[in-house]
Amino acid sequence: MVSLSFLFGVTLFLAVIGFFAGRAKATSSVNGNFRLLQALPKAYGQTVLFSTLIPASLLLFGWAFVVRILGPDFAVLPDFVFQGLVIAIATIGAGVSYHLIKPSHRARAISERWIMGLLIAASALAIVTTIGIVLSMLSESANFFRQHSWTDFFFGAVWAPNFRGGSELSILPLLWGTLYISLISLIVAVPIGLFAAIYMSEYAGTRLRSVAKPAIEILAGIPTIVYGLFALITVGPMLRDFFAQPLGLGSSSSSVMTAGLVMGVMLIPFVSSLSDDIINAVPQAMRDGSLGLGATKSETIRQVVVPAALPGIVGAVLLAASRAIGETMIVVLGAGAAARFDLNPFEAMTTVTVKIVSQLTGDTDFASPETLVAFALGLSLFVITLGLNIVALVIVRKYREQYE
Amino acid sequence: MTAHSTKKHGSLLVKDARTQRRNNAELWFRAYGLTAVIVGILALVVLLVSIFSNGISAFQQTKLMITLELPEAKLDQKGQRDLDVMKKVTTIAYSKILGNGLIDQLDRLGIATDLKDKDVREILSKESAATLRDVVLADPSLIGTTVTMEFLVNGRIDGYFKGRVDRASAELDKNVKPGQLDIADALTEHGLMYTQFNLDFILAPDASDQRPEAAGLGVAILGSIYMMLVVLFVALPVGVAASIYLEEFAPKNRLTDVIEVNISNLAAVPSIVYGILGLAIFINMAQFNQSSPLVGGLVLTLMTLPRIIIPARAALKSVPPSIRDAALGVGASRMQTVFHHVLPLAAPGILTGVIIGLGQALGETAPLLLIGMVAFVREYPAAFTADAGLFGEASTALPVQVFNWTQRADPAFVERASGAIIVLLVFLLIMNALAIFLRRRYERRW
Numbered sequence: 001m002v003s004l005s006f007l008f009g010v011t012l013f014l015a016v017i018g019f020f021a022g023r024a025k026a027t028s029s030v031n032g033n034f035r036l037l038q039a040l041p042k043a044y045g046q047t048v049l050f051s052t053l054i055p056a057s058l059l060l061f062g063w064a065f066v067v068r069i070l071g072p073d074f075a076v077l078p079d080f081v082f083q084g085l086v087i088a089i090a091t092i093g094a095g096v097s098y099h100l101i102k103p104s105h106r107a108r109a110i111s112e113r114w115i116m117g118l119l120i121a122a123s124a125l126a127i128v129t130t131i132g133i134v135l136s137m138l139s140e141s142a143n144f145f146r147q148h149s150w151t152d153f154f155f156g157a158v159w160a161p162n163f164r165g166g167s168e169l170s171i172l173p174l175l176w177g178t179l180y181i182s183l184i185s186l187i188v189a190v191p192i193g194l195f196a197a198i199y200m201s202e203y204a205g206t207r208l209r210s211v212a213k214p215a216i217e218i219l220a221g222i223p224t225i226v227y228g229l230f231a232l233i234t235v236g237p238m239l240r241d242f243f244a245q246p247l248g249l250g251s252s253s254s255s256v257m258t259a260g261l262v263m264g265v266m267l268i269p270f271v272s273s274l275s276d277d278i279i280n281a282v283p284q285a286m287r288d289g290s291l292g293l294g295a296t297k298s299e300t301i302r303q304v305v306v307p308a309a310l311p312g313i314v315g316a317v318l319l320a321a322s323r324a325i326g327e328t329m330i331v332v333l334g335a336g337a338a339a340r341f342d343l344n345p346f347e348a349m350t351t352v353t354v355k356i357v358s359q360l361t362g363d364t365d366f367a368s369p370e371t372l373v374a375f376a377l378g379l380s381l382f383v384i385t386l387g388l389n390i391v392a393l394v395i396v397r398k399y400r401e402q403y404e
Numbered sequence: 405m406t407a408h409s410t411k412k413h414g415s416l417l418v419k420d421a422r423t424q425r426r427n428n429a430e431l432w433f434r435a436y437g438l439t440a441v442i443v444g445i446l447a448l449v450v451l452l453v454s455i456f457s458n459g460i461s462a463f464q465q466t467k468l469m470i471t472l473e474l475p476e477a478k479l480d481q482k483g484q485r486d487l488d489v490m491k492k493v494t495t496i497a498y499s500k501i502l503g504n505g506l507i508d509q510l511d512r513l514g515i516a517t518d519l520k521d522k523d524v525r526e527i528l529s530k531e532s533a534a535t536l537r538d539v540v541l542a543d544p545s546l547i548g549t550t551v552t553m554e555f556l557v558n559g560r561i562d563g564y565f566k567g568r569v570d571r572a573s574a575e576l577d578k579n580v581k582p583g584q585l586d587i588a589d590a591l592t593e594h595g596l597m598y599t600q601f602n603l604d605f606i607l608a609p610d611a612s613d614q615r616p617e618a619a620g621l622g623v624a625i626l627g628s629i630y631m632m633l634v635v636l637f638v639a640l641p642v643g644v645a646a647s648i649y650l651e652e653f654a655p656k657n658r659l660t661d662v663i664e665v666n667i668s669n670l671a672a673v674p675s676i677v678y679g680i681l682g683l684a685i686f687i688n689m690a691q692f693n694q695s696s697p698l699v700g701g702l703v704l705t706l707m708t709l710p711r712i713i714i715p716a717r718a719a720l721k722s723v724p725p726s727i728r729d730a731a732l733g734v735g736a737s738r739m740q741t742v743f744h745h746v747l748p749l750a751a752p753g754i755l756t757g758v759i760i761g762l763g764q765a766l767g768e769t770a771p772l773l774l775i776g777m778v779a780f781v782r783e784y785p786a787a788f789t790a791d792a793g794l795f796g797e798a799s800t801a802l803p804v805q806v807f808n809w810t811q812r813a814d815p816a817f818v819e820r821a822s823g824a825i826i827v828l829l830v831f832l833l834i835m836n837a838l839a840i841f842l843r844r845r846y847e848r849r850w
Contacts, residue, residue: 005794068690112739119653122645126667126713129706133677136684192440199437208441215445221760221836223767225803226455226825232810233818234454265447272444296426298433319672326674328770329803333810353676353770360680360774366688378680382673389672393665 004064007083008057011090015052018094022048025101039108047107050114051097056090137382140375148369153376159339159350161359161370169373171380173339177349181260181335182324184345188264190317193271198301200272201279220269224329231262231334244346252336257345259334263327267320274319278312278399279305312399318392322385328353352377455822455829462823465602465617466562468528468591471552472505474540485544498540499525499533502555515590519583527584529556531611531618557597559617559816561588565599568815605823609782610805616816619809621824623781627697627799628766628831630787634701634795635708635765640758642705643712644747647754650713651720652742671710678707679771687775694776697785698795703775704765712761719753720746752846759839763832769803777804802828 023045030036037044063082101107145153148169156170196216200209236253239261244250282305290300306313336348337358359374366372419427476483478497480490503525510517510524517524532555539553540546556562560580563569565588574582591597608620650667654660682703686692692699723746731741747754772778777800785797800808802824809821 065690068692069685108737112737115739116649116653119645119649122642123649123654123663125642126646126663126670126710129670129681129709130666132685133673133681136681136689137677140684192443195437195440196444199434199441203434203437204441212441212445215448216441219444219448219451221763221832222451223764223769223803223828223832225767225769225806226451226829228769229806229810229821229825230451230454233458233822234450265451268444268447296430298430299426301433322672323674326676328674328676329807332770333807353674356676356680357770357773360683361776361778375680375684378677382677385672385674386669389669393668 004060007060007086010087011053011056011060014087014090014094015049018048018052018098019045022046022098022101025098026103026107029101030103037103038106043107043111044101044105046111047101047105047114048094048097050111051093052090053093054114054118055093056086059089060086133382137375137379140372141379144369144372144376147372153373157341159355161373163368163370167370169369171352171377173341174350174352174355174377175380176341177256177335177339178325178351178353180256180345180349181263181331181351182321184256184260185263185267185324186317186321188261189267189271189320192264193268193320194275194313196268197272197275197279198305201276202297202301202305216269216272219265220273222266224266224327225333227262227266228329228333231258231330235262236334239346247346249344249346250348252346252348254334254336254348255346256335256349259331260345262334263324263330266327266330267324270323271316271320274316275309275313278309278316278396281312281399282308309399311395315392315396315399318388318395322388322392325388326353326381326385328357332357352381356381455825458819459822459824459826461566462605462819462826463602464566464599465604466557466565466597466599467554468506468557469552469554469596469598470502470505470509471550472502472508473550474547475501476548479540479547480544485547487541487544490541490544493537495533495537498537499530502528502533502536509596510587513590513594513596515587517583517587519581519587523581523584524587527557527561527587529558529615529617531615532556556617557588558584559615559814561585562599562617563816564588566819568819605820606827609784610780610800610808611782612780613812613814616812616814616820619817619820621802621805621827623784624800624802624805624824625827626784627700627777627781628802630697630785630795630799631701631704631801632762632766634698635705635762636758638702639705639708639712639761643709643758643761644716644754646709647713647716647720648742648747651717652746653738667710667713671714674770675707675768676770676774678703679774681706682771682775693792693796693798695779695781695798695800696792696796697799697801698793699775700772700777700799700801701795703771704768707768707771708761708765711764712758715757715760716750716754719750719757722753723749749848752842752848756839756843756847759835759842763835763839766831766835767803767828769801769807772801772804773807777801778808780808802831 023041026037026041026044027034034041148167153169153171155172156168157172158168159170159173161167161169196212200212204212232254236255236258239255239258240251240253243257244252244255286304286308287300290304291297295303331351331354335351335354337350337354338348339350339355340347342349356374356377359371359377364371478501479493480486482489503521506528507521507524535555536553558580560569560574560577561584564574564580564585569577569580569585571582571585574580574585588597604618605620606625607622608618609623610620611618646667650660650664654663682699686699686702687694727745727749728741731745732738736744779798779800781798781800783797785795785799786792788794789797806821806824806828809817809824
């Protein structure tokens with residue numbers, strides 16, 4: 001295929017020429033007296049521009065993508081026919097729209113309709129992405145379940161991939177590690193984030209707030225690979241040397257505790273900014289009423305503000321949990337690779353995301369269940385996080401309406 | 405009556421037990437809150453100190469100045485200075501010449517050692533022979549002359565100058581001998597071995613497992629820049645268009661509701677899921693090149709889009725309706741109202757959101773692992789080639805390079821990985837500073 005960029009360049013060139021030609025034709029049709037035109041001269045140019053460019057490039061990129069996906073055998077049209085077709089459509093678009101130009105032509109409305117089409121297409125992309133995610137994972141997961149029993153995947157107890165066949169691939173040990181690490185991270189992040197949010201919105205003076213708020217926002221902007229490296233080189237060895245080994249709980253520097261603590265730090269700003277919004281949404285009148293009855297500030301917060309904000313806070317915790325479950329780099333670098341059921345938090349364990357990465361990197365064979373299992377894991381992860389998000393969003397939204 | 409009541413309630417000036425308890429509870433509550441804030445700040449400080457203390461030394465590199473002869477007999481036997489013939493001389497030959505040059509230099513300076521020659525040669529980086537070969541091939545007239553050049557030293561010797569290696573640990577390490585450290589000290593006294601700023605860390609490509617001292621970020625930075633260009637040129641127009649439609653034109657119906665819920669959910673989908681999508685659709689189905697910045701950029705675009713749309717809509721929403729009413733009142737169409745009036749006023753807010761979204765995309769690692777950007781790449785990727793198309797050549801990215809280095813055995817790579825993080829954080833800092841500047845300078849509040 002002659003490069004797409006060349007064809008697109010030709011189309012673009014035609015479109016730009018069309019723009020100036022259309023504008024010139026509109027101007028000359030009224031001898032330069034713009035007031036006789038329905039729209040500004042450039043709107044006439046735009047109708048030519050859009051009707052040249054949009055249909056032709058749709059064909060161009062749509063067809064190229066279809067051929068890419070279905071393979072070159074599907075390219076039933078020879079290349080030169082296809083190229084001719086693109087150029088022809090561009091030329092027809094240019095010709096017809098140029099021909100239609102006359103003073104009474106409603107050029108502005110037409111060119112705006114083209115723009116509206118583009119805007120709608122852009123927002124439809126969100127739906128296309130979701131469909132793409134679901135379909136791509138569904139088809140590969142179906143492939144996996146044809147080769148591997150679904151009872152073993154959902155109810156087995158052992159994760160032991162073996163590339164010579166006979167693997168046991170169960171999600172349960174991975175899910176256990178995921179939930180254990182997420183639980184520890186929430187135990188760290190929720191109280192700290194919540195108290196920080198309360199303190200900053202109810203107590204802190206402007207000076208402390210001007211330091212603390214940006215600091216916590218910076219934590220939110222740090223990429224997770226940085227937290228991962230922090231877990232790997234600092235937190236992990238520290239926990240091993242000062243806790244795990246003296247207590248006789250293990251000698252691994254990657255552990256549930258390492259990943260959970262670091263992930264907790266990552267989630268602090270997330271919990272704190274969500275709670276901050278929610279606490280601020282509680283009407284001032286409720287605080288004033290409580291303070292007026294003689295309650296202290298902390299009593300007001302504990303007995304009035306927090307209960308009123310509770311649904312929102314629960315929503316925030318659920319969102320944080322969904323972040324923790326889907327987090328990848330911290331657990332890849334901090335949690336280890338052993339799939340096991342264990343309660344010892346200083347033991348290395350693994351998570352769903354770690355196994356997705358390890359099954360899909362390196363030399364992979366997309367026909368073997370050991371590789372395809374990653375798609376089933378991904379689908380499960382998607383469903384779990386989506387469920388948590390939807391519940392959380394519903395709660396948060398309902399709660400917000402309550403005080404609006 | 406008064407006597408009775410004062411007995412029961414006491415003076416206002418004397419706190420009774422219950423008031424005391426409530427006041428204490430108040431103090432404790434405040435203390436918890438303050439502790440939480442301090443823990444948050446402390447976590448940030450410890451994180452940054454840990455990364456910086458480990459990584460700042462990556463910007464320094466120990467080098468050794470050697471004066472050596474380039475014998476024609478070894479490098480160009482025929483003496484015709486024919487490049488094709490000269491290329492047949494491998495780095496092994498250069499390595500010998502270089503090693504002998506070092507031993508001669510030690511003799512000249514009178515530095516005595518009881519090490520075997522092989523161990524003396526190992527002071528130099530494995531990369532240095534390739535460096536010498538490149539220099540000679542670039543300028544064949546050097547053959548037969550005596551040149552003075554600086555070369556990289558082995559990662560362990562470099563570590564000695566950075567405090568990572570000392571004599572006690574060298575006793576236990578089979579990759580370095582205390583005698584080599586003595587030679588390094590002696591050479592330092594002569595001013596021939598020194599540590600200086602390491603521009604190669606930022607510009608050079610990655611190096612293999614055995615030579616951490618030569619590993620650089622050049623390819624990764626280039627790959628990240630390419631991907632950010634893809635994200636910027638796809639996500640910015642699409643994201644702005646989508647938010648304009650949803651905020652200004654969309655009728656309130658089922659479909660727009662679905663799109664809206666969809667976008668807020670997409671923003672919360674774990675990033676690794678986008679990697680699976682990219683692998684399944686762009687690589688397995690559409691057969692784009694693995695590890696190419698184009699695929700990486702498209703995956704990051706899909707991930708960033710909802711994160712751009714949400715702030716962009718907020719920015720559009722914050723433009724007061726009176727602006728729209730005024731424009732419509734003087735006869736503008738709805739499209740003109742939006743593009744001539746609302747959009748320019750919302751632009752600073754939209755751009756801030758875009759920059760923050762780009763920052764998130766720049767630091768994202770997990771989806772890129774799945775589309776093969778962990779590969780070992782030493783060639784700088786070209787932006788466009790006829791074979792691979794636009795951004796189609798294999799590349800890595802900054803955060804993936806960090807991951808890559810953490811997976812290697814040599815402890816010197818920890819320094820490299822932390823150094824790479826510093827570079828990444830500097831990029832993020834610049835982007836966020838730009839966002840804050842835009843917001844401060846141009847944002848209008850109504």
